[in-house]
Every structure is written in structure tokens, then in C-alpha cells.
Amino acid sequence: MSSTVRMPPPDVWGVGRVAVGGEMIPWPVSHADVDDETDSHVATMRRLGVGEGDVVVICSLLSEAIHVFPLEQAANAVGARYSSTDATEFDAFRTAAMVSQVSPVAVIGVNRDVVTGLRGAGRDLREVFGPVKVVVAADEDAREALEGAGLAPRRWLKLGPVSGFECAERDGVHVDGSRVRVMTTEDGGLLVTTTVPRLTPCVDLATGLHGEVIERPCACGSTDPRIRMVPAPG
Amino acid sequence: MSDRYFEPDAETMPRDQLDELQEEKLLGDLLPWAYKRSPLVRATWDAAGVSIDDVTSMDDFREKAPFVDKDAIRRFRDTSNDRYGGLLCVDPLRAGGPFTAVFSTSGTTGDPTLVPSVTSGPSILTREFWEMGCRPGDYFVEMLFTYRGPGIHHTIRGIGATPVFVDHSPFEFPNVYRLSRELRPTGWYTMSTPLILALEQMAPAMGIDPRDMFASYKGVIYAGEPLGARARALLDEWGVNFFVHTGVADVGAATECREHDGCHIWEDIAFVEVLDPDGTDPVADGERGELVGTTLVDKIAPLVRYRSDDLVRVTRERCACGRTHARMWPVGRKSDEIVVDGVSVLPGDVWPAIESVAETEAALFQVIRPARELDRLRLRVGFASEGPHGLADVRDRVIDAVEACVGLVPDVELVPNEVLLRQGPPHKIPRVTKQ
Numbered sequence: 001m002s003s004t005v006r007m008p009p010p011d012v013w014g015v016g017r018v019a020v021g022g023e024m025i026p027w028p029v030s031h032a033d034v035d036d037e038t039d040s041h042v043a044t045m046r047r048l049g050v051g052e053g054d055v056v057v058i059c060s061l062l063s064e065a066i067h068v069f070p071l072e073q074a075a076n077a078v079g080a081r082y083s084s085t086d087a088t089e090f091d092a093f094r095t096a097a098m099v100s101q102v103s104p105v106a107v108i109g110v111n112r113d114v115v116t117g118l119r120g121a122g123r124d125l126r127e128v129f130g131p132v133k134v135v136v137a138a139d140e141d142a143r144e145a146l147e148g149a150g151l152a153p154r155r156w157l158k159l160g161p162v163s164g165f166e167c168a169e170r171d172g173v174h175v176d177g178s179r180v181r182v183m184t185t186e187d188g189g190l191l192v193t194t195t196v197p198r199l200t201p202c203v204d205l206a207t208g209l210h211g212e213v214i215e216r217p218c219a220c221g222s223t224d225p226r227i228r229m230v231p232a233p234g
Numbered sequence: 235m236s237d238r239y240f241e242p243d244a245e246t247m248p249r250d251q252l253d254e255l256q257e258e259k260l261l262g263d264l265l266p267w268a269y270k271r272s273p274l275v276r277a278t279w280d281a282a283g284v285s286i287d288d289v290t291s292m293d294d295f296r297e298k299a300p301f302v303d304k305d306a307i308r309r310f311r312d313t314s315n316d317r318y319g320g321l322l323c324v325d326p327l328r329a330g331g332p333f334t335a336v337f338s339t340s341g342t343t344g345d346p347t348l349v350p351s352v353t354s355g356p357s358i359l360t361r362e363f364w365e366m367g368c369r370p371g372d373y374f375v376e377m378l379f380t381y382r383g384p385g386i387h388h389t390i391r392g393i394g395a396t397p398v399f400v401d402h403s404p405f406e407f408p409n410v411y412r413l414s415r416e417l418r419p420t421g422w423y424t425m426s427t428p429l430i431l432a433l434e435q436m437a438p439a440m441g442i443d444p445r446d447m448f449a450s451y452k453g454v455i456y457a458g459e460p461l462g463a464r465a466r467a468l469l470d471e472w473g474v475n476f477f478v479h480t481g482v483a484d485v486g487a488a489t490e491c492r493e494h495d496g497c498h499i500w501e502d503i504a505f506v507e508v509l510d511p512d513g514t515d516p517v518a519d520g521e522r523g524e525l526v527g528t529t530l531v532d533k534i535a536p537l538v539r540y541r542s543d544d545l546v547r548v549t550r551e552r553c554a555c556g557r558t559h560a561r562m563w564p565v566g567r568k569s570d571e572i573v574v575d576g577v578s579v580l581p582g583d584v585w586p587a588i589e590s591v592a593e594t595e596a597a598l599f600q601v602i603r604p605a606r607e608l609d610r611l612r613l614r615v616g617f618a619s620e621g622p623h624g625l626a627d628v629r630d631r632v633i634d635a636v637e638a639c640v641g642l643v644p645d646v647e648l649v650p651n652e653v654l655l656r657q658g659p660p661h662k663i664p665r666v667t668k669q
Contacts, residue, residue, distance in 0.1 A: 013396075014387060015397070015398040017399070053326075055336060058380075062379065062399045063406070064399075065399040076353075081334055082335050084335070084337060084381050085380065086380050090656075094341060097346055101317050102336050
């Protein structure tokens with residue numbers, strides 16, 4: 001088969017978005033950025049207990065693609081497969097259906113809309129997620145709802161163009177210290193800097209989130225910095 | 235050779251060569267593979283008393299190969315404790331194999347069924363995106379949900395363009411407006427009826443000029459459900475060059491070319507038949523029938539003679555664009571049909587009547603279908619406002635419009651539009667419901 005043209009892919013992998021100071025701004029990332037994030041999240045998958053032959057359900061929005069695609073690639077890199085569902089009220093039924101049909105070891109990205117959708121359909125969160133070893137909440141409302149259902153959710157936190165996850169200790173979100181530096185402002189605002197080359201420079205980016213940075217090693221053995229979320233002042 | 239073709243040899247292949255290619259792919263490769271490995275295919279063929287040795291020609295295939303449908307897949311899944319419904323032809327425990335993800339069907343007609351998938355590389359939609367006029371270096375808005383995986387990202391990159399990711403939600407329009415003015419994208423995948431109607435309502439408050447927003451686009455893919463006259467008129471008013479896109483029996487997709495004269499089915503990846511919906515005989519070219527699809531390329535979870543439930547018209551006449559592949563026009567779903575006093579009614583038949591009434595012009599409605607044959611036509615219709623004379627008046631006008639359209643006096647239950655929209659998925663609503 002001949003083709004009219006076969007152009008090499010452009011350097012830009014895609015244009016996602018990132019919260020900066022409370023506003024969402026377009027954020028181009030390169031193929032190299034995506035590959036580097038994938039490498040970083042191989043450790044995340046292992047920390048979540050995802051390994052060869054497993055399935056992980058990733059519940060997300062397309063606008064989160066620059067954060068999610070590396071997770072999908074990382075799942076494949078550890079020999080696992082992934083399943084995708086939308087993190088919306090409409091599609092909450094699919095998250096429940098996938099949990100029952102593919103028996104995932106982890107569900108990543110349950111947010112407040114998914115919780116609302118499941119409750120609106122009369123589903124009990126413990127019944128839906130009880131069989132899953134690791135459930136990861138994408139926001140504080142979902143975390144509280146899952147905890148209220150007697151589950152022990154971990155937290156996924158998007159910090160500018162990167163993201164981190166809690167380990168089984170559930171004592172702060174681990175960020176990859178070899179690639180990311182997180183600082184705080186006087187009022188606890190989280191500023192993120194990527195310390196490796198990236199297509200879109202990220203230096204002291206104001207995430208709009210508040211928290212504290214824990215530098216001491218985690219009980220899990222990791223020496224990466226961790227973020228504990230705190231409410232915004234005022 | 236025209237620059238409009240992405241794969242000119244394949245897209246304009248003479249019909250006799252296309253037939254030969256299909257036979258070679260189906261009988262020489264796909265069918266033996268599926269017969270040997272797919273538990274559902276083997277069980278279905280054994281039950282029909284047909285062996286692979288009985289099929290040595292395409293005529294044999296058309297005459298002897300048994301059918302499967304979505305219910306058969308669900309039944310196999312539930313009775314055999316096989317999460318993949320007997321379709322899987324590769325070892326699910328083999329790490330690093332070609333099967334890297336598990337996606338799912340939309341779930342519009344029941345619980346979603348699993349779609350084991352390969353997630354690397356572009357799909358055949360590169361041909362459509364190229365035909366729309368998108369070229370290397372362009373930006374391309376991907377306004378979608380996630381449950382079908384990253385195939386569209388790869389496909390956009392497959393033509394050398396760059397995807398811009400946004401959610402399939404009306405609340406994204408301010409972002410899309412800004413991105414459209416800054417990046418001047420040339421392609422958009424996908425627009426749906428709920429988004430079109432929401433844009434009409436929300437644009438003034440959001441400060442969006444739709445004509446300005448769509449100005450840079452050479453093509454916008456429309457998908458989800460049949461495009462009603464009202465939504466079509468809005469797209470025209472906004473200057474949108476839209477391309478209708480539809481599924482092909484879960485073995486491919488079909489999209490209009492610039493001629494806008496039917497959606498091209500890529501017959502080098504799918505063998506399609508159009509059969510009597512109540513039987514097995516083929517219908518004539520251009521006549522309405524049920525679409526039956528067989529993949530020619532999917533070796534992970536191949537569908538063989540899959541009765542899609544979709545009613546379509548298909549022609550194999552060459553298109554004015556020069557492509558030789560079949561073209562289809564979706565009509566509706568077979569399982570959506572009801573018969574009232576001997577009159578066949580599909581949702582599309584009452585659609586124009588409902589959108590002709592100002593308060594229900596969004597055409598959000600459902601046909602109540604507890605059984606195929608009914609004494610009365612019952613409709614649940616969404617309304618945007620109660621109108622100047624109240625809901626009883628709105629109901630009367632809907633009844634009159636439907637009667638004038640299909641000759642039946644319906645029972646009409648009015649509900650706010652939001653009630654129906656909540657029944658999503660976001661790009662369409664279930665048009666038929668049991669109660």
C-alpha cells in the first residue's frame with residue numbers, strides 16, 4: 001500500500017491542560033516528556049501493587065490525558081493491562097461494570113462525580129469497590145466518601161504537569177524527587193518545578209493547591225518527598 | 235493522484251481487486267484463525283453443524299456461516315465464566331503480548347461488553363482525517379470521552395497533526411473557543427447532538443461566537459446518533475463543514491467524504507453484508523436491511539458474521555470522490571422498531587415531529603417499548619420550557635405533530651430535558667426504553 005505522505009510525528013505529543021493559579025491553561029508536552037513520565041510511573045504501578053497479568057482501571061477525563069497516558073504506558077511496562085472509564089456521573093456505571101467484569105487490582109481516579117453517579121444509581125461504594133485491593137481517589141470529596149464507606153483509599157494528586165500517589169502508608173502523596181521539586185509559599189501554597197528538561201518549562205508553578213512538604217523518609221522506605229494536603233487558608 | 239487520499243491504492247482499489255482481497259483475508263487468514271481459537275466462534279459453528287472445511291468460497295461463507303449477536307456474546311460470557319464472551323483469540327495471561335488494554339462498548343443497549351485492544355499506532359481513521367483536509371503540523375481538537383482508549387490520539391498523530399485534549403462536555407466550550415482562536419485547529423473529533431444544542435443555548439452567556447469558534451476547522455466529525463434537521467441547520471448556520479461518522483457492526487467505522495453522500499465503509503478491513511432483518515437473505519443494493527459485519531483484521535477478539543441490530547442502506551456504487559468502497563446510510567436500530575396497528579415506527583420517524591414544536595425542539599425523547607408490537611405509541615419527550623400556554627398545550631402540539639408525521643396518536647409524557655440528558659452517555663441518550 002502506498003501513501004500520499006508519511007510524515008514523522010511532530011515533536012509535540014499533545015496539548016493538555018494544567019491548573020495554574022486557579023486557571024486552566026493549555027500545556028504542550030513532547031514525546032520525550034511522556035516517555036519520562038511513563039518511566040517515573042513504573043514505580044507508581046509497583047507501589048499500587050499492579051504487576052504482570054493484572055488489570056488496572058483508570059478513571060479519568062480526556063483533558064487529563066497528559067497525566068493519564070503515562071499511567072497507561074506504565075501499566076503496560078509492568079506487564080499489566082489497563083481499562084479506561086470516564087470520570088463523570090454519566091459513566092460511573094461503567095466504572096462499576098469494569099470492576100465486576102475485569103477484576104482489577106487497582107482503580108485509579110475515582111472523583112466526586114463518579115461517587116455522585118454511583119450513589120445516584122443506588123450503588124453502595126463499599127459493594128462496588130470492596131473487591132478491589134487499591135482504590136485511588138482523585139479529589140478530597142471522593143476520598144472522604146470512600147473512607148465513609150469503610151474503604152482505605154489512596155490519593156492521586158495532579159501537581160501542574162506531573163502527578164503523585166500515596167503509598168500503602170497513606171501518609172502523604174509521593175512525588176518523584178528525581179524529576180520534581182515542590183516548595184511551599186508562606187501560606188502553604190504548593191509550587192512545583194520540574195527539574196528535568198521538559199517541552200514546557202515549569203518553574204515554581206503555582207498549583208492553586210495547599211499542603212505541606214514532608215522531606216523525611218516514608219515508613220514504606222521511600223525517600224521521595226511527600227505532600228500532605230491542607231485546606232486553603234481563609 | 236489526488237492529494238485527498240491518504241492511502242490511494244487502498245482507497246480507490248477496483249472492485250474486483252477489493253473482492254479478491256476480502257476473500258484472501260477472510261478465507262485465507264481471519265476465519266481459520268478465529269475458528270481455531272475463538273470459543274464463541276467454535277461453539278456457534280458446532281451448534282449450527284458447520285465446519286471450517288465446509289467453507290471454501292465467499293458464497294459458502296454467505297450461505298453457511300452462522301451468525302452471532304451481542305446477546306450471544308453476553309450469554310457466552312455469563313454461562314461460560316469467560317469475561318471476553320468467547321471472543322478472545324490470544325492468551326490473556328501472556329504479558330507483553332499484543333493485547334494491552336481492555337476497553338468496552340458504549341453500554342447504550344445494556345451492560346457494556348469488553349473490547350480487548352491493541353493501543354499502539356493509528357487507526358484507519360487516518361483516511362478520514364486526511365480527507366477532511368487536516369495535514370501535518372495542524373492542531374486537531376479531540377473532544378471525547380476516555381472509555382475507548384487512546385486510539386484517536388494515535389490516529390491524529392498518524393497524519394502528522396497534534397491532538398488538543400478536551401472533555402466531551404458543554405462546559406468545555408469556553409476552553410475550546412480560546413484554543414480555537416489561539417491554535418487555529420483544522421480538525422475536531424467529535425461533535426454530538428447534546429453538544430450542538432448546548433452550544434446554541436450557552437454560547438451567548440459564555441461570550442462565544444460559534445461562527446468564529448469554528449472558523450479554522452476544515453472538518454468536524456459528527457457522531458453519536460442520527461443528526462436531526464434542527465442540529466444540522468445549526469451546524470450549517472455556524473459554517474461548520476461536518477462529516478457524519480458511524481460505527482460499522484463493531485468491526486470498523488464509516489465516515490462521510492467531502493461529497494457528503496454516504497459514509498465510507500473500509501472494506502479492506504471489514505466484510506459487510508446487508509440482510510433481511512427478519513431472515514438471512516441479502517437485500518438489494520441501496521435497500522434497507524440489517525448490517526452484518528465480519529472483521530478482516532482483528533485477530534485479538536474477532537467478530538465473525540456479527541448481526542449488529544443496525545438498520546442501514548448500503549451501496550457499492552463508486553462514490554464521486556473516486557473511492558470504490560461501499561457507502562452506508564444509518565436508518566436506526568432493529569430492536570428499536572415498534573409496530574402499532576401494523577405501522578412500523580422507528581425513533582427517527584417521530585424525530586422531525588418532536589423538533590417541530592418549539593418547547594421540545596431539542597428532540598430529546600424516548601419511545602416506550604415494553605414489546606415490539608403495541609396497541610399505542612407511547613413517547614417520553616423532553617421540554618425546555620412550559621411555553622406560553624402551559625404544558626398541556628405543549629403536549630397537545632406534540633401529539634398533533636406526531637400524528638401528522640406517522641399517522642398514529644401517541645400518549646405523551648413530558649419531562650424536563652435535563653431528566654433525559656442525565657441518562658447519557660454524553661454524546662447520545664437511549665432512544666428506546668422498556669418503561
